[in-house]
Amino acid sequence: MILSVNNIHKSYGKEKVLNNISFDMKGPQILALVGPNGSGKSTLLNIITNLLPADQGSISIIDKTNQDPSIFRDVSYMQDNSVLYDYLTGYDHLQFIGDVQKVSKKKVLAAAERIGITSFLNKKVSNYSLGMKQQLLLTMAIVNEPKLLIMDEPLNGLDPTNSIKVRNLLLELAKEGTAILLSSHNLSEIDHVTSNILFLKDGQLLNENLADYENVYYHFTLTTLEDPEPLLKDTKAIVKSFADNRLVLSLNGTALTEILGIFDREGMVITDVEKKVVGSEERYKELFGKQEAEE
């Protein structure tokens, strides 16, 4: 198991910020944490990386507790740019990280080359644009070739060219075996890198099991007027709606044969089926309400 988050609770004074958060990352994948401002994303990432204590619950990373200092060779946390020092150059930052992570200068420079920041490494961070800062933070996060990369809003402040570049890099890293947990507001960007999304609202996860991550919906037209929901209650299918012979289900690939078998057994004839991939923006509107998504 790469990451296991178990029953995390956190309050600031009387304000409950995280309420019983649990989820797992079993292998290399990209998992996005999405939620409105103040929903607790940064607090959760800070707890996972042991920068902040939880009130209750536990975290394990690569099968060790997150309190074990040895795991941080294999984990990187890309925070927001407040962790950068204005009066130091990009190169100074990389040298520091290289020393802490015991990574050779050659590897550090190779990471800078990969992100494409060598041309401005000698400039002081005070002269960097937001996008340049993001790219420096990203380079700092990959120098140790982490098994788990945790990122707070990595796509923030990037122009379209750099955004595409960083998205491709995330996909490449995941393919090479890095598990990536990232938070984001930018839902259309997220759709390009993953369909695995955890939605956080008021400190609670709105979806906890894998079936809920699914963004594939099936629209069936049936000959029956009878509500099929009771027949499907022991399956992985989630009934989204049923009206006028139209049944909308969210289900994963393995459940489809089971569902078709049930329709067949019950004599429910399908006259039409349409598969629809739902983008995360649509999913966000469904979970948070249209108004909030458009704010």
Ligand SMILES: Nc1ncnc2c1ncn2[C@@H]1O[C@H](COP(=O)(O)OP(=O)(O)OP(=O)(O)O)[C@@H](O)[C@H]1O
């Ligand atoms: N150090 C702190 N002391 C008191 N309250 C805090 C502290 N840090 C965060 N909070 C509160 O906890 C809640 C969650 O904040 P958090 O920064 O985790 O949310 P977020 O989802 O990352 O928000 P954003 O998308 O705006 O970065 C907010 O109501 C915030 O005001």
